[in-house]
Amino acid sequence: MQKVIIIGAGARAAEIEEYIFENNKLNPAIELFGFLDDSRENHQKPQLKLPLLGSIFTYDVPKKVELILAINNLTFSSKIINHFSLKNTKFTNFIHHKSRVFKTAKIGVGNIFCPYTQIGFNVDVRNFNAFNNKTS
Incomplete structure (x- = not known):
């Protein structure tokens, strides 16, 4: 089973969380651990089901855990991609069934x-x- 953390905890992240749950009903393929976001408020607004694990730039992503980027701000997304790429943390694709x-x-x-x-x-x-x- 693929182990995944979503970066971001806003509306986009809530959408992806729900899509993962939908996919897993048919084929349990993704183990979603939770979310990384610098704002606890972002996590609480969309009533996400899984926990806020920590801050984006300070959380130590475990080995063999991949990331899904759920942030729409391109400038901020680029910083996040660069940060995790330097740490050799992998990003994965998500394809709805x-x-x-x-x-x-x-x-x-x-x-x-x-x-x-x-x-x-x-x-x-x-x-x-x-x-x-x-x-x-």
Whole structure:
């Protein structure tokens, strides 16, 4: 089972948490530990089910745990990606079970595919993209 922590604890993180729970009902593949965020208030607003584990830049991510980035601010996201890349911490993709990704598509890391996303034949998706519902 893949071990994962979500970076961010706002609305985007709440969405991803729910999507992971939906996927796990069909195929228990992700063990979600909780969230990293610098604001306890962010964690409390969307009523997340799993705990706030700590602050983004001070939490020591255990080995073999991968990250999903759930922060929409691109400047801040870049700092987070650089920080964890220097520590050799891996980011993973999340693909909702109601999405379709062609086998010939090339997928980087850190991508989020929400329900009903379609990634077509020979499409090259690089790193750290978020595809919202019904995107193709």
